[in-house]
Every structure is written in structure tokens, then in C-alpha cells.
């Protein structure tokens with residue numbers, strides 16, 4: 001991930017990419033399938049005879065959405081492949097190397113989301129084996145780097161019915177993995193609205209083990225955010241860019257402490273919001289809506305989370321205190337139990353103190 005945002009001056013000169021790389025970050029919205037460590041992926045592609053270039057620069061070009069190319073949602077989606085793997089070891093390696101790289105982006109705590117289906121479907125691997133492998137790989141990555149890692153299970157609106165979601169959810173919950181703390185609904189929000197998944201989310205809510213986040217208002221109007229809240233009882237919203245159109249919704253989000261997981265770079269590439277400098281994140285933050293800065297799919301985007309921080313600083317005139325506040329908002333919005341949230345808050349503040357001392361900020 002070499003997504004350095006360069007060019008033009010920034011509002012607060014000292015908060016550039018190299019400084020912000022070190023800044024401790026809490027991330028709530030990143031897909032494991034979109035954040036693969038590229039060199040590991042390249043090696044695996046060659047070993048498994050995947051139909052992709054065998055020289056690294058051409059491979060990189062093929063698997064990533066070029067950083068400065070025109071927004072194109074379908075082209076963006078076409079970059080996700082699920083035929084990389086031939087063995088459990090492949091899944092372990094890519095999961096481990098990708099999560100180990102979180103530390104390079106200054107990530108202190110992350111709720112990374114993954115779809116067991118993605119890793120299993122090509123070889124029809126057992127979904128529970130896959131879930132265990134990903135969580136074990138993350139445990140090792142966390143031990144080796146100090147990044148704290150928790151997981152959300154991603155379910156796809158167009159590829160799984162709510163009955164299939166329920167079946168997989170029940171099986172995964174039977175593993176009793178305390179690291180899995182949330183459920184995410186992703187995929188085609190235009191054609192598969194929240195109403196189709198009411199029973200599944202009702203069941204998840206009544207179990208009480210998992211927080212819920214719904215991709216909504218990314219390419220749909222604010223009404224879909226309302227539906228995710230009213231119909232599915234979402235605890236957080238993925239993207240929610242269209243909340244900028246609806247001041248009643250903004251007030252509701254602020255009053256109820258419901259955070260939007262916003263992703264500036266991703267929104268430009270998919271065409272969800274193409275004018276980065278005018279992205280809703282800055283205005284929503286200043287209006288008191290709980291917003292958070294996230295990367296979404298940094299490998300596909302040829303970017304990193306730090307790029308999104310650089311953009312937020314530059315475009316919305318944020319300073320170090322704003323960035324700390326945004327990360328406190330993210331901590332409040334994690335799906336951790338209250339006592340663990342308190343521990344994370346203290347731990348995070350200590351990391352920020354060390355960062356400020358080292359950077360003289």
C-alpha cells in the first residue's frame with residue numbers, strides 16, 4: 001500500500017502523510033477482502049496459476065483500481081476476486097500478512113469485517129474452518145504487532161438470502177469466538193433494501209451478542225439510512241453519505257449517538273461522492289453528527305487509511321484535536337462491551353500522548 005497523498009499544500013502543514021502514518025487510529029469500516037497485502041497476493045497468484053500477470057507492476061495494475069482513474073462502480077467491484085485460494089494455508093497466509101500490515105497504517109484498534117463465503121466459495125471450504133483460520137491468523141498478527149483486532153461478519157444482500165444468513169450466523173456463533181462482535185450487511189443496496197432482511201436482524205438483535213452495521217446511503221437516498229435504523233435497528237451505518245441531504249436524520253444520528261463509518265477515497269472511486277474536497281464528512285462532523293474516518297478497501301483503492309486522514313485534514317481544516325475527537329467518537333461506536341471500551345479509551349489516550357511527545361505536536 002503505497003498510497004501517499006501528495007501535491008498541493010495542506011491546511012495544517014505538520015499533519016502530512018508521514019506524520020499521520022504514526023497517528024494512532026481506530027478503524028471501524030474495512031473489508032479484509034479489500035485490504036490484502038499485495039506482495040503476498042502476488043506470490044499466491046503465481047503459485048496457484050491464477051490468470052493474472054506474472055510481473056509485479058502489471059499484476060498491481062490489474063488488481064487495483066488506479067488511484068486517479070475516473071469513478072466507476074462496476075470497475076471497482078470487478079477488482080474483487082474470490083478464486084485466489086487453493087488451501088487453508090493460502091487463507092491463513094493472506095489473512096495473517098494483511099492484518100499484520102494494519103500496524104504500518106498506525107492502526108491501534110480495528111473492527112475488520114470479512115465474509116467467510118468469500119474465502120470458502122471457490123473450493124467449497126467449510127465456512128467454520130475458514131472463520132477459525134481468519135480469527136487465528138488475526139490473533140497471531142495482533143500478538144506480533146500490538147494492533148487490537150476484532151471482527152464483524154459480512155453478509156451480502158444479493159448473494160445470500162436471509163435464511164442462509166441466519167444459518168451461517170447460528171453456526172459461527174456456536175463457535176463462541178469472543179473476537180467476533182458484529183454483523184455487517186453489504187452489497188447491492190439499490191436492489192436489495194433493508195426490508196428484505198428484517199427477520200435475520202431481529203434474530204441477531206434478540207441474541208444480543210453482536211452489534212449491527214448496515215451499508216446504507218452510499219448510493220441510495222437518506223431514506224435508506226432511515227430504513228436501516230427503523231427497520232433493521234442498525235447500531236451504526238456504513239457510509240451514510242446521503243445523510244447530508246436530511247437535517248432531521250442528522251439530528252437523529254447525533255441525539256442517538258449512531259455513528260456513520262465514512263470513507264472518502266472509496267466514495268470517489270465508486271462514484272458515491274466524487275468531489276472529495278466537498279465530502280459530507282467535514283460538514284457532518286461540524287454539525288455534531290458522530291462520523292468516523294475509514295478506508296473501506298485500501299488495497300483495491302491503491303491507498304491507505306492514512307490517505308483518508310490526510311484528505312480530512314486538508315479539505316475540512318481539521319487539527320490534531322479534531323482527529324483525536326474523531327477517534328473518541330469511533331471508540332464510543334465500537335461494538336466492545338462497556339468495560340472494554342473504557343480500557344480502550346485509556347489505552348488509546350496513552351498512545352496519543354506518546355505520539356504527541358514524539359512528534360512535538
Ligand SMILES: [Zn+2]
Pocket residue numbers: 029031186215238296
Ligand atoms: Zn464497505
